[in-house]
Amino acid sequence: MRETANLLPTVLNAWNRNNLILLNLLRLMPEGGLGVRPLDDGPTIAQQLTHLHAVRLSLVEENAPEFVPRLVPDLRPEEEWADERHSARIAQMLRTSAVAVHDAVQGQMATGEAMQSHYGHPLLMLQHLIWHEGYHHGQIKLALKLAGHPIADRDAGPLTWGVWMNKEPQ
Numbered sequence: 001m002r003e004t005a006n007l008l009p010t011v012l013n014a015w016n017r018n019n020l021i022l023l024n025l026l027r028l029m030p031e032g033g034l035g036v037r038p039l040d041d042g043p044t045i046a047q048q049l050t051h052l053h054a055v056r057l058s059l060v061e062e063n064a065p066e067f068v069p070r071l072v073p074d075l076r077p078e079e080e081w082a083d084e085r086h087s088a089r090i091a092q093m094l095r096t097s098a099v100a101v102h103d104a105v106q107g108q109m110a111t112g113e114a115m116q117s118h119y120g121h122p123l124l125m126l127q128h129l130i131w132h133e134g135y136h137h138g139q140i141k142l143a144l145k146l147a148g149h150p151i152a153d154r155d156a157g158p159l160t161w162g163v164w165m166n167k168e169p170q
Contacts, residue, residue, distance in 0.1 A: 008109055011123060012102055013169050018130050019098035022052070024159035025137060026087055026094070030149045034085050038143035045143055047081040048136045049090050054080040055132065056097035059125055060104045063115035067104035069096060101129060 026049065034046035043051065058080075061068045084090055108115060108122035119125045137160075144150055 008106065009169075011126065012106060015098070015102055015105070015126055015130065017163050017166075018133060019094060021160050021163050022049070022094055022133060022137065023091055024163065025140060025151075025156075026091055028151050028155060028159065029087060030144070030151075033144060033149060034087065034090075036143045036147045036149065038139055038146060042143075043081055044083055045140050046085055046090065047083050048140055050082040050084050050093065051080055052133055052136060053090075053093040053097045054082075056101050056129060059118070059129065060097075060100045062117040063119060063125055064104035064108050064122075065116070067100055067107055069100050101126065 029045070034044060034049075036045050037043065057068065084093075105122040105126050114120050115122055115125055119128070141151060141156075
């Protein structure tokens, strides 16, 4: 493990795995699952997922605007908590915003410059996003469980923990 000279590919691989886990969670969603709420006044699962997409794009726009993708109107959220019920569209949003984050971090690391707004170092933005998305991942699984639609560990394990524990780059 003498790769400490350049950890960026490993860190970006962790980001890619994080996004794959979110996409896998979306694939595991039961019928009607996108409309489930953890609480009566809370956001739907769909709203939580579109929120993640919007936050990613917002942070890239604020910190490394040159990496904001030119999105077709369907992929630019009109509101941060859009209640999008088409899983394929949500998946495309998450893939697109994940690439924007990846490219922003990689680009800022290449220049050696701090992020423009909130973070002194590009990896701090990535850390914030992984933490934020892990929080929502837990909220989504809890909402499904409370609604009587838990995702069985035998189904979720290979598509979540299995992704993190895989020794091969993703």
